[in-house]
Amino acid sequence: MTAPQEARRTPAGRPPRGDRERARLLADAARAIDAPGLVIALSHRGRRTYQLDGGVQPDGAPRYELGSASKPFTGLLLAALVAAGRVRYEDSAAELLAPGHPVHPSVHAITLRHLITHTSGLPALPRDFYPQAVPRWTTAPYSRYPAGRVVRAFLRARPRHRPGTRWHYSNFAVSVLGHTLAAATGTPWETLLQQEVLDPLGLHGTRLRPSSPAGDAVGHRRDGRPLPALDTGGFSAAGAVRATPPDLLTFLEAHLPAAVAPTRPLTAAFSDVRHPLLRRGLRHAHTHTLTWFRHPSARGPVCFHAGATLGQQMFLGFRPDTSTAVAAMCTRRVHRTDPFIATIHELLMEKL
Numbered sequence: 001m002t003a004p005q006e007a008r009r010t011p012a013g014r015p016p017r018g019d020r021e022r023a024r025l026l027a028d029a030a031r032a033i034d035a036p037g038l039v040i041a042l043s044h045r046g047r048r049t050y051q052l053d054g055g056v057q058p059d060g061a062p063r064y065e066l067g068s069a070s071k072p073f074t075g076l077l078l079a080a081l082v083a084a085g086r087v088r089y090e091d092s093a094a095e096l097l098a099p100g101h102p103v104h105p106s107v108h109a110i111t112l113r114h115l116i117t118h119t120s121g122l123p124a125l126p127r128d129f130y131p132q133a134v135p136r137w138t139t140a141p142y143s144r145y146p147a148g149r150v151v152r153a154f155l156r157a158r159p160r161h162r163p164g165t166r167w168h169y170s171n172f173a174v175s176v177l178g179h180t181l182a183a184a185t186g187t188p189w190e191t192l193l194q195q196e197v198l199d200p201l202g203l204h205g206t207r208l209r210p211s212s213p214a215g216d217a218v219g220h221r222r223d224g225r226p227l228p229a230l231d232t233g234g235f236s237a238a239g240a241v242r243a244t245p246p247d248l249l250t251f252l253e254a255h256l257p258a259a260v261a262p263t264r265p266l267t268a269a270f271s272d273v274r275h276p277l278l279r280r281g282l283r284h285a286h287t288h289t290l291t292w293f294r295h296p297s298a299r300g301p302v303c304f305h306a307g308a309t310l311g312q313q314m315f316l317g318f319r320p321d322t323s324t325a326v327a328a329m330c331t332r333r334v335h336r337t338d339p340f341i342a343t344i345h346e347l348l349m350e351k352l
Contacts, residue, residue, distance in 0.1 A: 018047075021352075022049045022352060023049055023051075025352075026042060026050075026051035026347070029328075029343050029344065029346075029347050030051050032343045033338075033339055033340050035313070035330035035331075035334065035338075035340060036053075036220060036224075036331050037053050037217060037329075037330050037331030038328075038330040039053060039245050039327075039328065040326070040327075040328045041058070041245040041246070041326070041327045042324070042325070042326050043252065043324065043325040044324045044325075044352045045323045045324075048249060050245065052245075058246050061245050061246070062217040063205060063206070063207055063215055063216050063217065063244050064217045064242065064244075064312055064314060064329040064331075065216075065217070065219065065239075065307075065311075066239070066241045066307045066314050067308045068171070068238065068239055068305065068306065068307035069241075070237070070238065070239045070240055070241035071237075071238060071239075071305060072291040073193060073197060073241050074116070074174055074238070074291075075273055075291030076197055076270070076273055077196055078116055078177065078290075079269035079273055079290060079291075080263075080266050080269040081181060081184075081185070082269075083265040083266075083268035083272075084265040086185055087112060087184050089112050089113040091112050091184070092110065093110050093154070093176060094110065096183050097151060097183050098155055101155055103156075104156075104157065104158055104159070106158070106159040106163060107154070107155065107157055107159065109162070110122070110163045111163070112181075113290075114164055115173045115176055115177040116177055116290055116291065117288065118168055118174075119163065119164050119168075119278070120163050121162060121163050121166070122159055122168075122170045122173045123170065123172060124172060125170075125171055125172050126150065126153035126154075129145055132144055132145060138221075139227065140231050142231060142233035142234075143231035145233045145235070146233055147179055147236075149234055150172070150175050150233075150235065151176070153172070171239065172235075175234060175238045178236060179234075179237070189236060196265070200262040200263050200266060201251060201254055201262065202262075203243065203247045203250060203251060204247075205243060205246065206243040206244070207241075207242045207243075208236065208240050208241060210229035216229060217329075218311070219311020219332070220311050220331050220332045222332060222335075227310050227311035230310060239309070245329070249327055252327060254270060255270055255273070255274060255303070255318050257323075258323060272290055273292065275290070276288070277289050277290055289303060291305070292305055299319065299322055299351065300319055301319070301321070303318055303320070304318075304348065308333050308334075309333065310333060311332060312329065312330065312331055313340055314328070314329045315340070315344045315345070317344070317345065317348045318348075326347060326348045328340070328344040
């Protein structure tokens with residue numbers, strides 16, 4: 001593991017004290033995690049510090065698979081389209097996808113807000129997903145379940161709960177949201193995200209499909225064997241984003257209150273996605289925004305989202321009150337007992 005890289009140095013060549021302290025925190029976190037291909041990227045009040053594996057420079061780092069940490073990108077897109085007046089949070093997804101198509105009343109009641117906040121009543125994945133996925137479970141479970149099949153599964157669904165009454169995490173729901181936004185605007189989800197989010201924010205190292213092997217990080221099984229790039233099939237809106245560490249910091253920094261958004265819709269969108277929206281769990285202790293999990297801390301709320309693919313792990317988070325953002329990733333999916341998530345979450349909670 002190489003030494004962390006700081007944003008600037010003093011005339012004598014020695015990093016300022018604050019940079020040294022942040023570098024120490026990142027190095028301590030890296031030692032606690034001990035995962036292959038580990039990258040930790042920290043921004044505090046606009047100053048960036050990186051902990052990079054193998055001597056890679058930040059600008060030369062590959063793109064990593066975000067998995068479920070792609071959902072904040074889709075949620076931000078929704079919020080931007082709402083701010084632009086192109087859709088409404090209360091719109092029926094079924095009416096936008098297939099106007100007049102007969103669906104179960106509970107399906108008709110599912111709104112765009114329900115889909116992004118995991119309150120639609122839909123299961124984690126469609127019922128017929130698993131039989132076709134099992135033969136490719138460890139390599140490409142999503143690859144043969146295309147967009148049209150996701151939409152058809154939604155239109156014939158029977159939600160488990162009345163929309164808006166219970167929280168249940170659902171890749172299915174967020175994927176349906178992506179297809180719904182495409183139908184409502186007459187523009188493919190990938191193009192929408194590029195035009196409304198990626199390009200305005202200058203995220204030029206972010207992709208929605210695998211690119212060259214040299215440009216993408218390679219995930220690994222727990223035994224160290226490499227895995228193919230993730231093919232999300234029809235579930236792109238829930239997990240297809242691939243991004244470099246600097247791009248991820250740029251994305252997170254744009255959520256901080258002091259940031260100036262490049263477009264009017266994004267200004268409103270960032271305000272929407274920071275706002276606490278719902279509570280769940282025992283005594284409603286868990287708070288969520290439109291797109292982020294939100295935990296309290298002594299120095300203000302912490303917003304975060306984790307993600308995992310077959311061979312990579314991701315954590316994104318920011319603290320508005322301290323203008324701090326953290327992106328961490330490694331090239332092996334970690335076990336639930338692994339310290340990756342807990343360590344990075346604690347790093348975000350640190351007094352910097």
